[in-house]
Amino acid sequence: MSKRPITVSVDRLRRKRPDGPPPRRLPADERSCPKCQSHWRADEMRRNLRVCATCGHHFAVGARERLDQFADDGWLELWPELRASDPLQFVDLEPYPDRVERAERAGNNEALVVGELAMGGHECIAAIMDFSYLGGSMGSVVGEKLARAADRCVERGVPMVVLTASGGARMQEGVIALMQMAKTVVAFELMQDAELPVIVVLVHPTTGGVWASFASLGDVTYAEPGALIAFSGPRVIEQTTREKLAPEFGRAETQLLNGQVDAVVDRRELKDRIAKVLGILERPTGLDPAxxxxxxxxxxxxxxxxxxxxxxxxxxxxxxxxxxxxxx
Ligand SMILES: [Zn+2]
Structure with missing residues (x-):
């Protein structure tokens, strides 16, 4: 296969555009809602937890911002030093280390950020996935961080809150990425043996190896409105089967009807809901046994x-x- 770069003629694209006024360019700090076209400034978006105040559309949130939303009073990041190696020396359109370096420059160190924090006065450990880092894919570091998070929960006798947003296993790590499915399931079993609760929040999109492993094993499972929760996304299924799927396929609301999700919760109510569950399931006094x-x-x-x-x-x-x- 030749490696000729794909070139796109801008003139041709311009000709395709129907006559009329050109679309208004938004200032750099403004976002437009894809559902209702309302415009929001960066500070308004942050204040409203990145939910459109007009139509309730849920925008993507980075892992660190999500931890800021959850924490009562700051949070402490655990194991930020873990980095993926490249044992397969994998090269697709570019080498794997180059992809990692580019993703790091965008401001994150991996697709999972683990933090120690208090939510509504309840101590817990939160493991939050970030879709912006290589599609939230699960590689060796994601598996290792989640396993260590479970160990730390058992050691301290605190519950775990896991938020998933992932395209599945990281293909650049091959079978090592697939092994993380078993590793994360064992981590969740450790929590179960210690009688410590795990609350999972499924965020758009939760797919592939992540949904097929720990994401579907929470004691309490919430989903954000409209989130895609499926093993294969509709595009892949439609291309394979050559059949058109219903628009509600794999959406959080459908998975609620299917019994895969306990509740679909608006992001603005999420922290209170989780804190309430933590309060009910919490051990009566610190490290005393349940x-x-x-x-x-x-x-x-x-x-x-x-x-x-x-x-x-x-x-x-x-x-x-x-x-x-x-x-x-
Ligand atoms: Zn909107």
Whole structure:
């Protein structure tokens, strides 16, 4: 295959445009809503958590901004130093390290940012995916950070809040990326064994290996309105099957009807909803074991003492059966 660059003639594109006034160029700090065409300044967008105040369209939010939205009073980033290596020396249109470097220049260090914070007064660890970093793809660093986050939760006895936005496994890391599916599932099982809750928020889009692994394993699963939640996106399915899919295919509202999601929650209510659930599921005092653990320990101790007494009692019973005249 030749590697000739694709050239596009601007003149031809101009000719295609219907006659009429040229579209107004927005100032650099303004965004236009793709649904209702309302214009919002950067400060208005940030204040309204990047939700269109007119129609409720949810714009994409970066991981760090999301942590700012969730935290009561600042947050501490964990393991920002982890970086992906390139064991396959993978080159598609450009080498993998070049892609990583470009993504880093845009302001993030990986597709998952983990932070320690308090939400509505409840201590937790939040693992937030960022779609702007290589399509939020899951590679070795995402898997490792999530596994460490689960370890830290168990160590400190705190719940985990996970927010997903991903195109799936990172193809540049090949089978190593696919292995992260199993690794993240084990991390979630660790949380389950320790009786610590995991709250998952599915954000547009949550697809591929991320949806097929940890994203679908939360104890409580919320989704943002209109988010695409599916293994394959509609474009891929339509190209493969050559059939047109319904516009609501894979959307959060459809997944709610299918029972895959517990509730579709507007971003402006999300923090309060999560904090409320954390309050209900939280352990009563700091690092004390959960009531279920205490109950299990007590039951085990009772069973053990019964078992210790059993041989002697059994012996007495047996002797009574053998010599009934002695007891009479
Ligand atoms: Zn709008």
């Amino acid at each position: 009531p279920a653990v205490t109950w299990a320990q007590e039951t085990a101790e009772r069973a053990a003492s019964v078992a210790r007494g059993l041989p002697e009692r059994s012996r007495r019973l047996v002797s009574k059966v053998l010599k009934p005249e002695e007891g009479a």
